[in-house]
Amino acid sequence: MEDNTIIMTMDDGTEVEFTVLESTVFGGNNYILVTDAPDDEDGLCFVMKEVSDPDAEEAVYEDPTDEEADAVMAIFQQMLEGEIDIER
Numbered sequence: 001m002e003d004n005t006i007i008m009t010m011d012d013g014t015e016v017e018f019t020v021l022e023s024t025v026f027g028g029n030n031y032i033l034v035t036d037a038p039d040d041e042d043g044l045c046f047v048m049k050e051v052s053d054p055d056a057e058e059a060v061y062e063d064p065t066d067e068e069a070d071a072v073m074a075i076f077q078q079m080l081e082g083e084i085d086i087e088r
Contacts, residue, residue: 022079026072033076047072
């Protein structure tokens with residue numbers, strides 16, 4: 001990760017750059033909140049759950065369950081309160 005940006009390779013092989021806004025641990029799992037928007041612009045946010053093998057060189061992320069996403073998004077909203085507005 002460089003300057004809070006990561007490159008994710010999608011299932012179809014395309015690469016997408018995301019900015020990491022925050023990270024947290026919930027229920028023993030690592031989660032990140034990322035956006036596809038450039039600085040100071042509105043965009044979409046995504047919660048991603050790390051599912052990497054501990055010995056892997058690169059991190060692997062997947063979509064969390066709806067219940068996990070709701071719980072983790074509430075944590076991120078508290079963490080980022082006053083810094084950015086997150087609408088659900």
